[in-house]
Amino acid sequence: MxxxxxxxxxxxxxxxxxxxxxxxxxxxxxxxxxxxxxxxxxxxxxxxxxxxxxxxxxxxxxxxxxxxxxxxxxxxxxxxxxxxxxxxxxxxxxxxIPPGMDFSYVTTQDSLENDGDLMSLLGSDDRAQNKTHLPQIWSEIMRFFTNPHKPTILALSRPDPKKNVTTLLKAFGECQLLRELANLTLILGNRDDIEDMSNSSSVVLTTVLKLIDRYDLYGQVAYPKHHKQSEVPEIYRLAAKTKGVFINPALVEPFGLTLIEAAAYGLPVVATKNGGPVDILKVLNNGLLVDPHDQNAIADALLKLVADKNLWAECRKNGLRNIHRFSWTEHCRNYLSRVERCRNRHPTSRLEIMTIPEEPMSDSLRDMEDISLRFSIEGDIKLNGEIDAAARQKKIVEAFTRMASLNSNTGIVYGPGRRQMLFVIAADCYDSNGETTETFQAMIMNVMKDAGLCFGLGNIGFVLLTGSSFRETMQALSCCPVNIEDFDALVCNSGSEMYYPWKDMVADTDYEAHVAYRWPGENVRSMAMRLARTEDGAEDDITEYVAACSSRCYSYSIKPGAKTRRIDDLRQRLRMRGSRCNLVYTHAASRLNVVPLFASRMQALRYLSIRWAIDLSKVVLFVGEKGDTDYEDLLGGLHKTIVLKGTVAYGSGKLLRNEDNFKREDAVAQGNPNIKFVGTSGGQNIAGALVALGIK
Incomplete structure (x- = not known):
């Protein structure tokens, strides 16, 4: 990723x-x-x-x-x-990889040689009659200046305190030589009445007006009230034609797109040394970096670029020569090159996706290809590669045939990919000691019974998601009067292992390879147990539960009453050491499962959805009101969820997060239409919930 x-x-x-x-x-x-x-x-x-x-x-x-x-x-x-x-x-x-920009709007007319339009605006010769053809924003800016021939120092930003415009104004006001050589243009958003603006914006603009008055900068500073977004390129053009400078004096600038825009129009720049401008100027080499808190440094940098025409010309030339480094073409080239390196380091394994085999034609439509049908088709001539009448007729017949085949149950051979829906049982039914309760078996029986009554067992596939090991799962199912082969898949050890009872009882090696990515394996085995203990905990508070361990899951038994770290705390400690794992407390908080990062019950369900070509919207999940610490992950998504009240007495949620972390309502949307609650696992309640979820 x-x-x-x-x-x-x-x-x-x-x-x-x-x-x-x-x-x-x-x-x-x-x-x-x-x-x-x-x-x-x-x-x-x-x-x-x-x-x-x-x-x-x-x-x-x-x-x-x-x-x-x-x-x-x-x-x-x-x-x-x-x-x-x-x-x-x-x-x-x-x-x-710097963001890309579109420079198509920068035209050849932006060269310095073509400055006749500026002369027209200033009215120095007969071309003054052509003022009506010039950008309106130029007139809006130039009307502020007593001497509009001077270079323009341009600042363009929101009226935000972080943009540090007031320090720029102080630097300009207190440097007499800079005031003699240049004008200052402040483009600070749009306003009608300062009093109607937000508090921070009104404070900035009020301070700007007070500073202009304090330093008597009338005729030297432009601060137009309005400009359109489409006029921003013209503002840059005007500053470039006056041989001006662009400045970004922000306290911190995450990137600085305005610096790139200014460079595209040939403007040298002065920019804050805090943030993205450091990288931009390193590439463009078209200006100077300054400490935004030092107004003398700001004034000196501006004065250097305005007064030294050779330096100004060199910065302009460098910016125009290197600006392509920030184009969309360059961005895409760099991005794709980096992605290709990732692909070379991790070649993707091919996952076999089950396809739906073509079914034989139903008896009622078996001879349809031999029947001549006429359809109203305008003309027999192909237009722009369109198929002719005969070919179109054949395609329509084939479409009818496929639809009839899909709607018929004749001759269907069972395979997981042929299921119309999946019913997934993920209720964590444990007692206070972490042992599976009888409610678990009763719930499975009721769900299968209700599914058969509502849809027919041949149309529904059943999947079991559990935090128990495969051995424990088989033992629990042996007490249940259902055939193990009735399940299409068993997902055990909190999503780290997958088995197909209808096929064999061997773990899916493709799934194991899929979740093995970035799995630290043996390197995390002792570390996780050590970090899960609290500072004042005893050595035997957490011990390895060997019977439930596998190559993709390390299980640890929690002594009753022992204090252990919550999931968010333990995950943080592992992250800071560079170990990426998924952590789940299960069996009523009496066991900790450490599994690969990409192994989870929800990820396993998505894996089956893709491999069996069953859309997640056709999946119904049955859970209790509480469960393992991955319970929240099971509630959100495209699938439907039915919460069976009273089926789970003890959960592990108390070990999920610290109190100062986010709450469940932040992760699970309230009033989710895909979640329905039923009082018991009885047939009528489940059937009613399925209807309410739009499943018929």
Whole structure:
């Protein structure tokens, strides 16, 4: 997987906390930001490569995440290159690929030689009569200036305190030489009345007006009230024709698209040294970096570019020569090149997808191909490659034949791919000691019985998802008056193993290979047990449960009353060490299963959906009101869910998350129309729930 993040949650969370307006709890309640952060952490877990815009994004944003450590990533990369074992640890590769831009709107008329239109605007000769053909925004800006012939220093941003426009204005106002050599244009969004703007924007604009008055900058600073987005290119053109400079003095700039836009029009730039501009100027070599807090440094950089025409011309030339590095063509080339390297490192194994075999024609339509049918078709001539009348007639007949075959049950040979629906039993029925209860067997019987009454057993496939081992599952089913062959699949050990009773009782090796990706194996076996214990825990609080272990699952028994770390805490500790695993407390919190990252009960269900060509919307999941710590994952998705009340007495949810993390309602949408509750597992209640879910 290739991950491209945007506006990352941890960085947003820190910024909101620094503002001091909202508490941590209020931020999470408003933005569900802890759920978002966990989603981004899961993305890092699964990603082979993470695409970023700048190095600043890697160091200061992704560096905040548990799943990424720049130093550890480099160490692991060196170990791989030297063919030294990484001991099951992994960090995704972070690569900088700047966003692409469309430069098609930049035309040849933007050259400096073609400055007749500027002369027309300034009215220095007979061409003044052509002013009506010039961009309106030029007149809106130039009307502010006493001497419009001077170069224009252009700043274009929102009126946001973080954009640091007031420091720029102070730098300009206090540098007399800069004021003599240049004008300043501030494009700060659109406004009708400052009083009607948001508080932060109105404060910025009010401060701007006060500073203009303090330094008596009337006739030297333009601050038009309105501009259209389509006029932004003309604003850049005007600044370039006056041999001006573009400046981005933001306190922190994540990337800086305006710098690239300015360079496309031949404008040298002055930019903040905090963030993306460092990478941009390293490529373009068309300007100077400054400390945004140092107004003297800002003034000196602007003065250097405005006063030194040779430096100005060199920066302009460099920007135009290198701007293609930020085109969409270059972006796509870099992106696809990086993706191809990932493909070469991890060649994809071919997964056999079961196809639906063609069925014999039903008796009622067996001779249809021999019947001559006439259809109303306009003309027999092919137009733009369209099929002729005879071919079209044949296709229609074949379509009718296929439809009739699909609607007929005659001659169907059983195979999982022929199922119309899947009923999936995933209720975690354990007592307080983690032993399977009789409710489990009763629920299976009722679900199968109700399915047969409603749809016919031949049309429904049954799948069992459980946190128990294969041996424990077989033992529990042996007490149930159903045939084991009635199940199309058994998914055991929290989604790490899959068996097909109708075929054989051997684990699916393709599935094992599928989930083995990034599985640390033996390297995590003792580490997980050690990290799961709390500091004050005893040595025997957690012990390996060998009977349930397999090559893709390490199981640990939890002593009654023992304190163990919750899933989010344990996952964080493993992530910070570069170990990527899926963790599940099962058997009423008496057992911990450590399985591969891509192994889970829900992922196993998706695997079957793809392999058997059964859409997830045709899957019905039966669960209790609580369950293992992966219970929430089973509730969301395209499938339908029926919650059987009273079937599960003891769950493991208390060991899922700490109190300051996100809540279940942040992960599972309230009022989900795909989820229905029934009082018992009785036939009428289940049948009614199926009808309510649109299943007939």
């Amino acid at each position: 290739v991950l491209t993040g945007h506006s990352l949650g941890r960085n947003k969370f820190e910024q909101l906390l620094k503002q001091g307006r909202l508490s941590k709890e209020a931020i999470n309640a408003t933005y569900k930001i802890m759920r978002r952060i966990e989603g981004e952490e899961l993305g890092v877990d699964a990603a082979e490569m993470v695409v970023t815009s700048t190095m600043q994004e890697i160091e200061e944003q992704w560096g905040l995440y548990d799943g990424f450590d720049l130093k550890l990533e480099r160490k692991l990369r060196v170990r791989r290159q030297r063919r030294v074992s990484c001991l099951g640890r992994y960090m995704p590769r972070m690569v900088v």
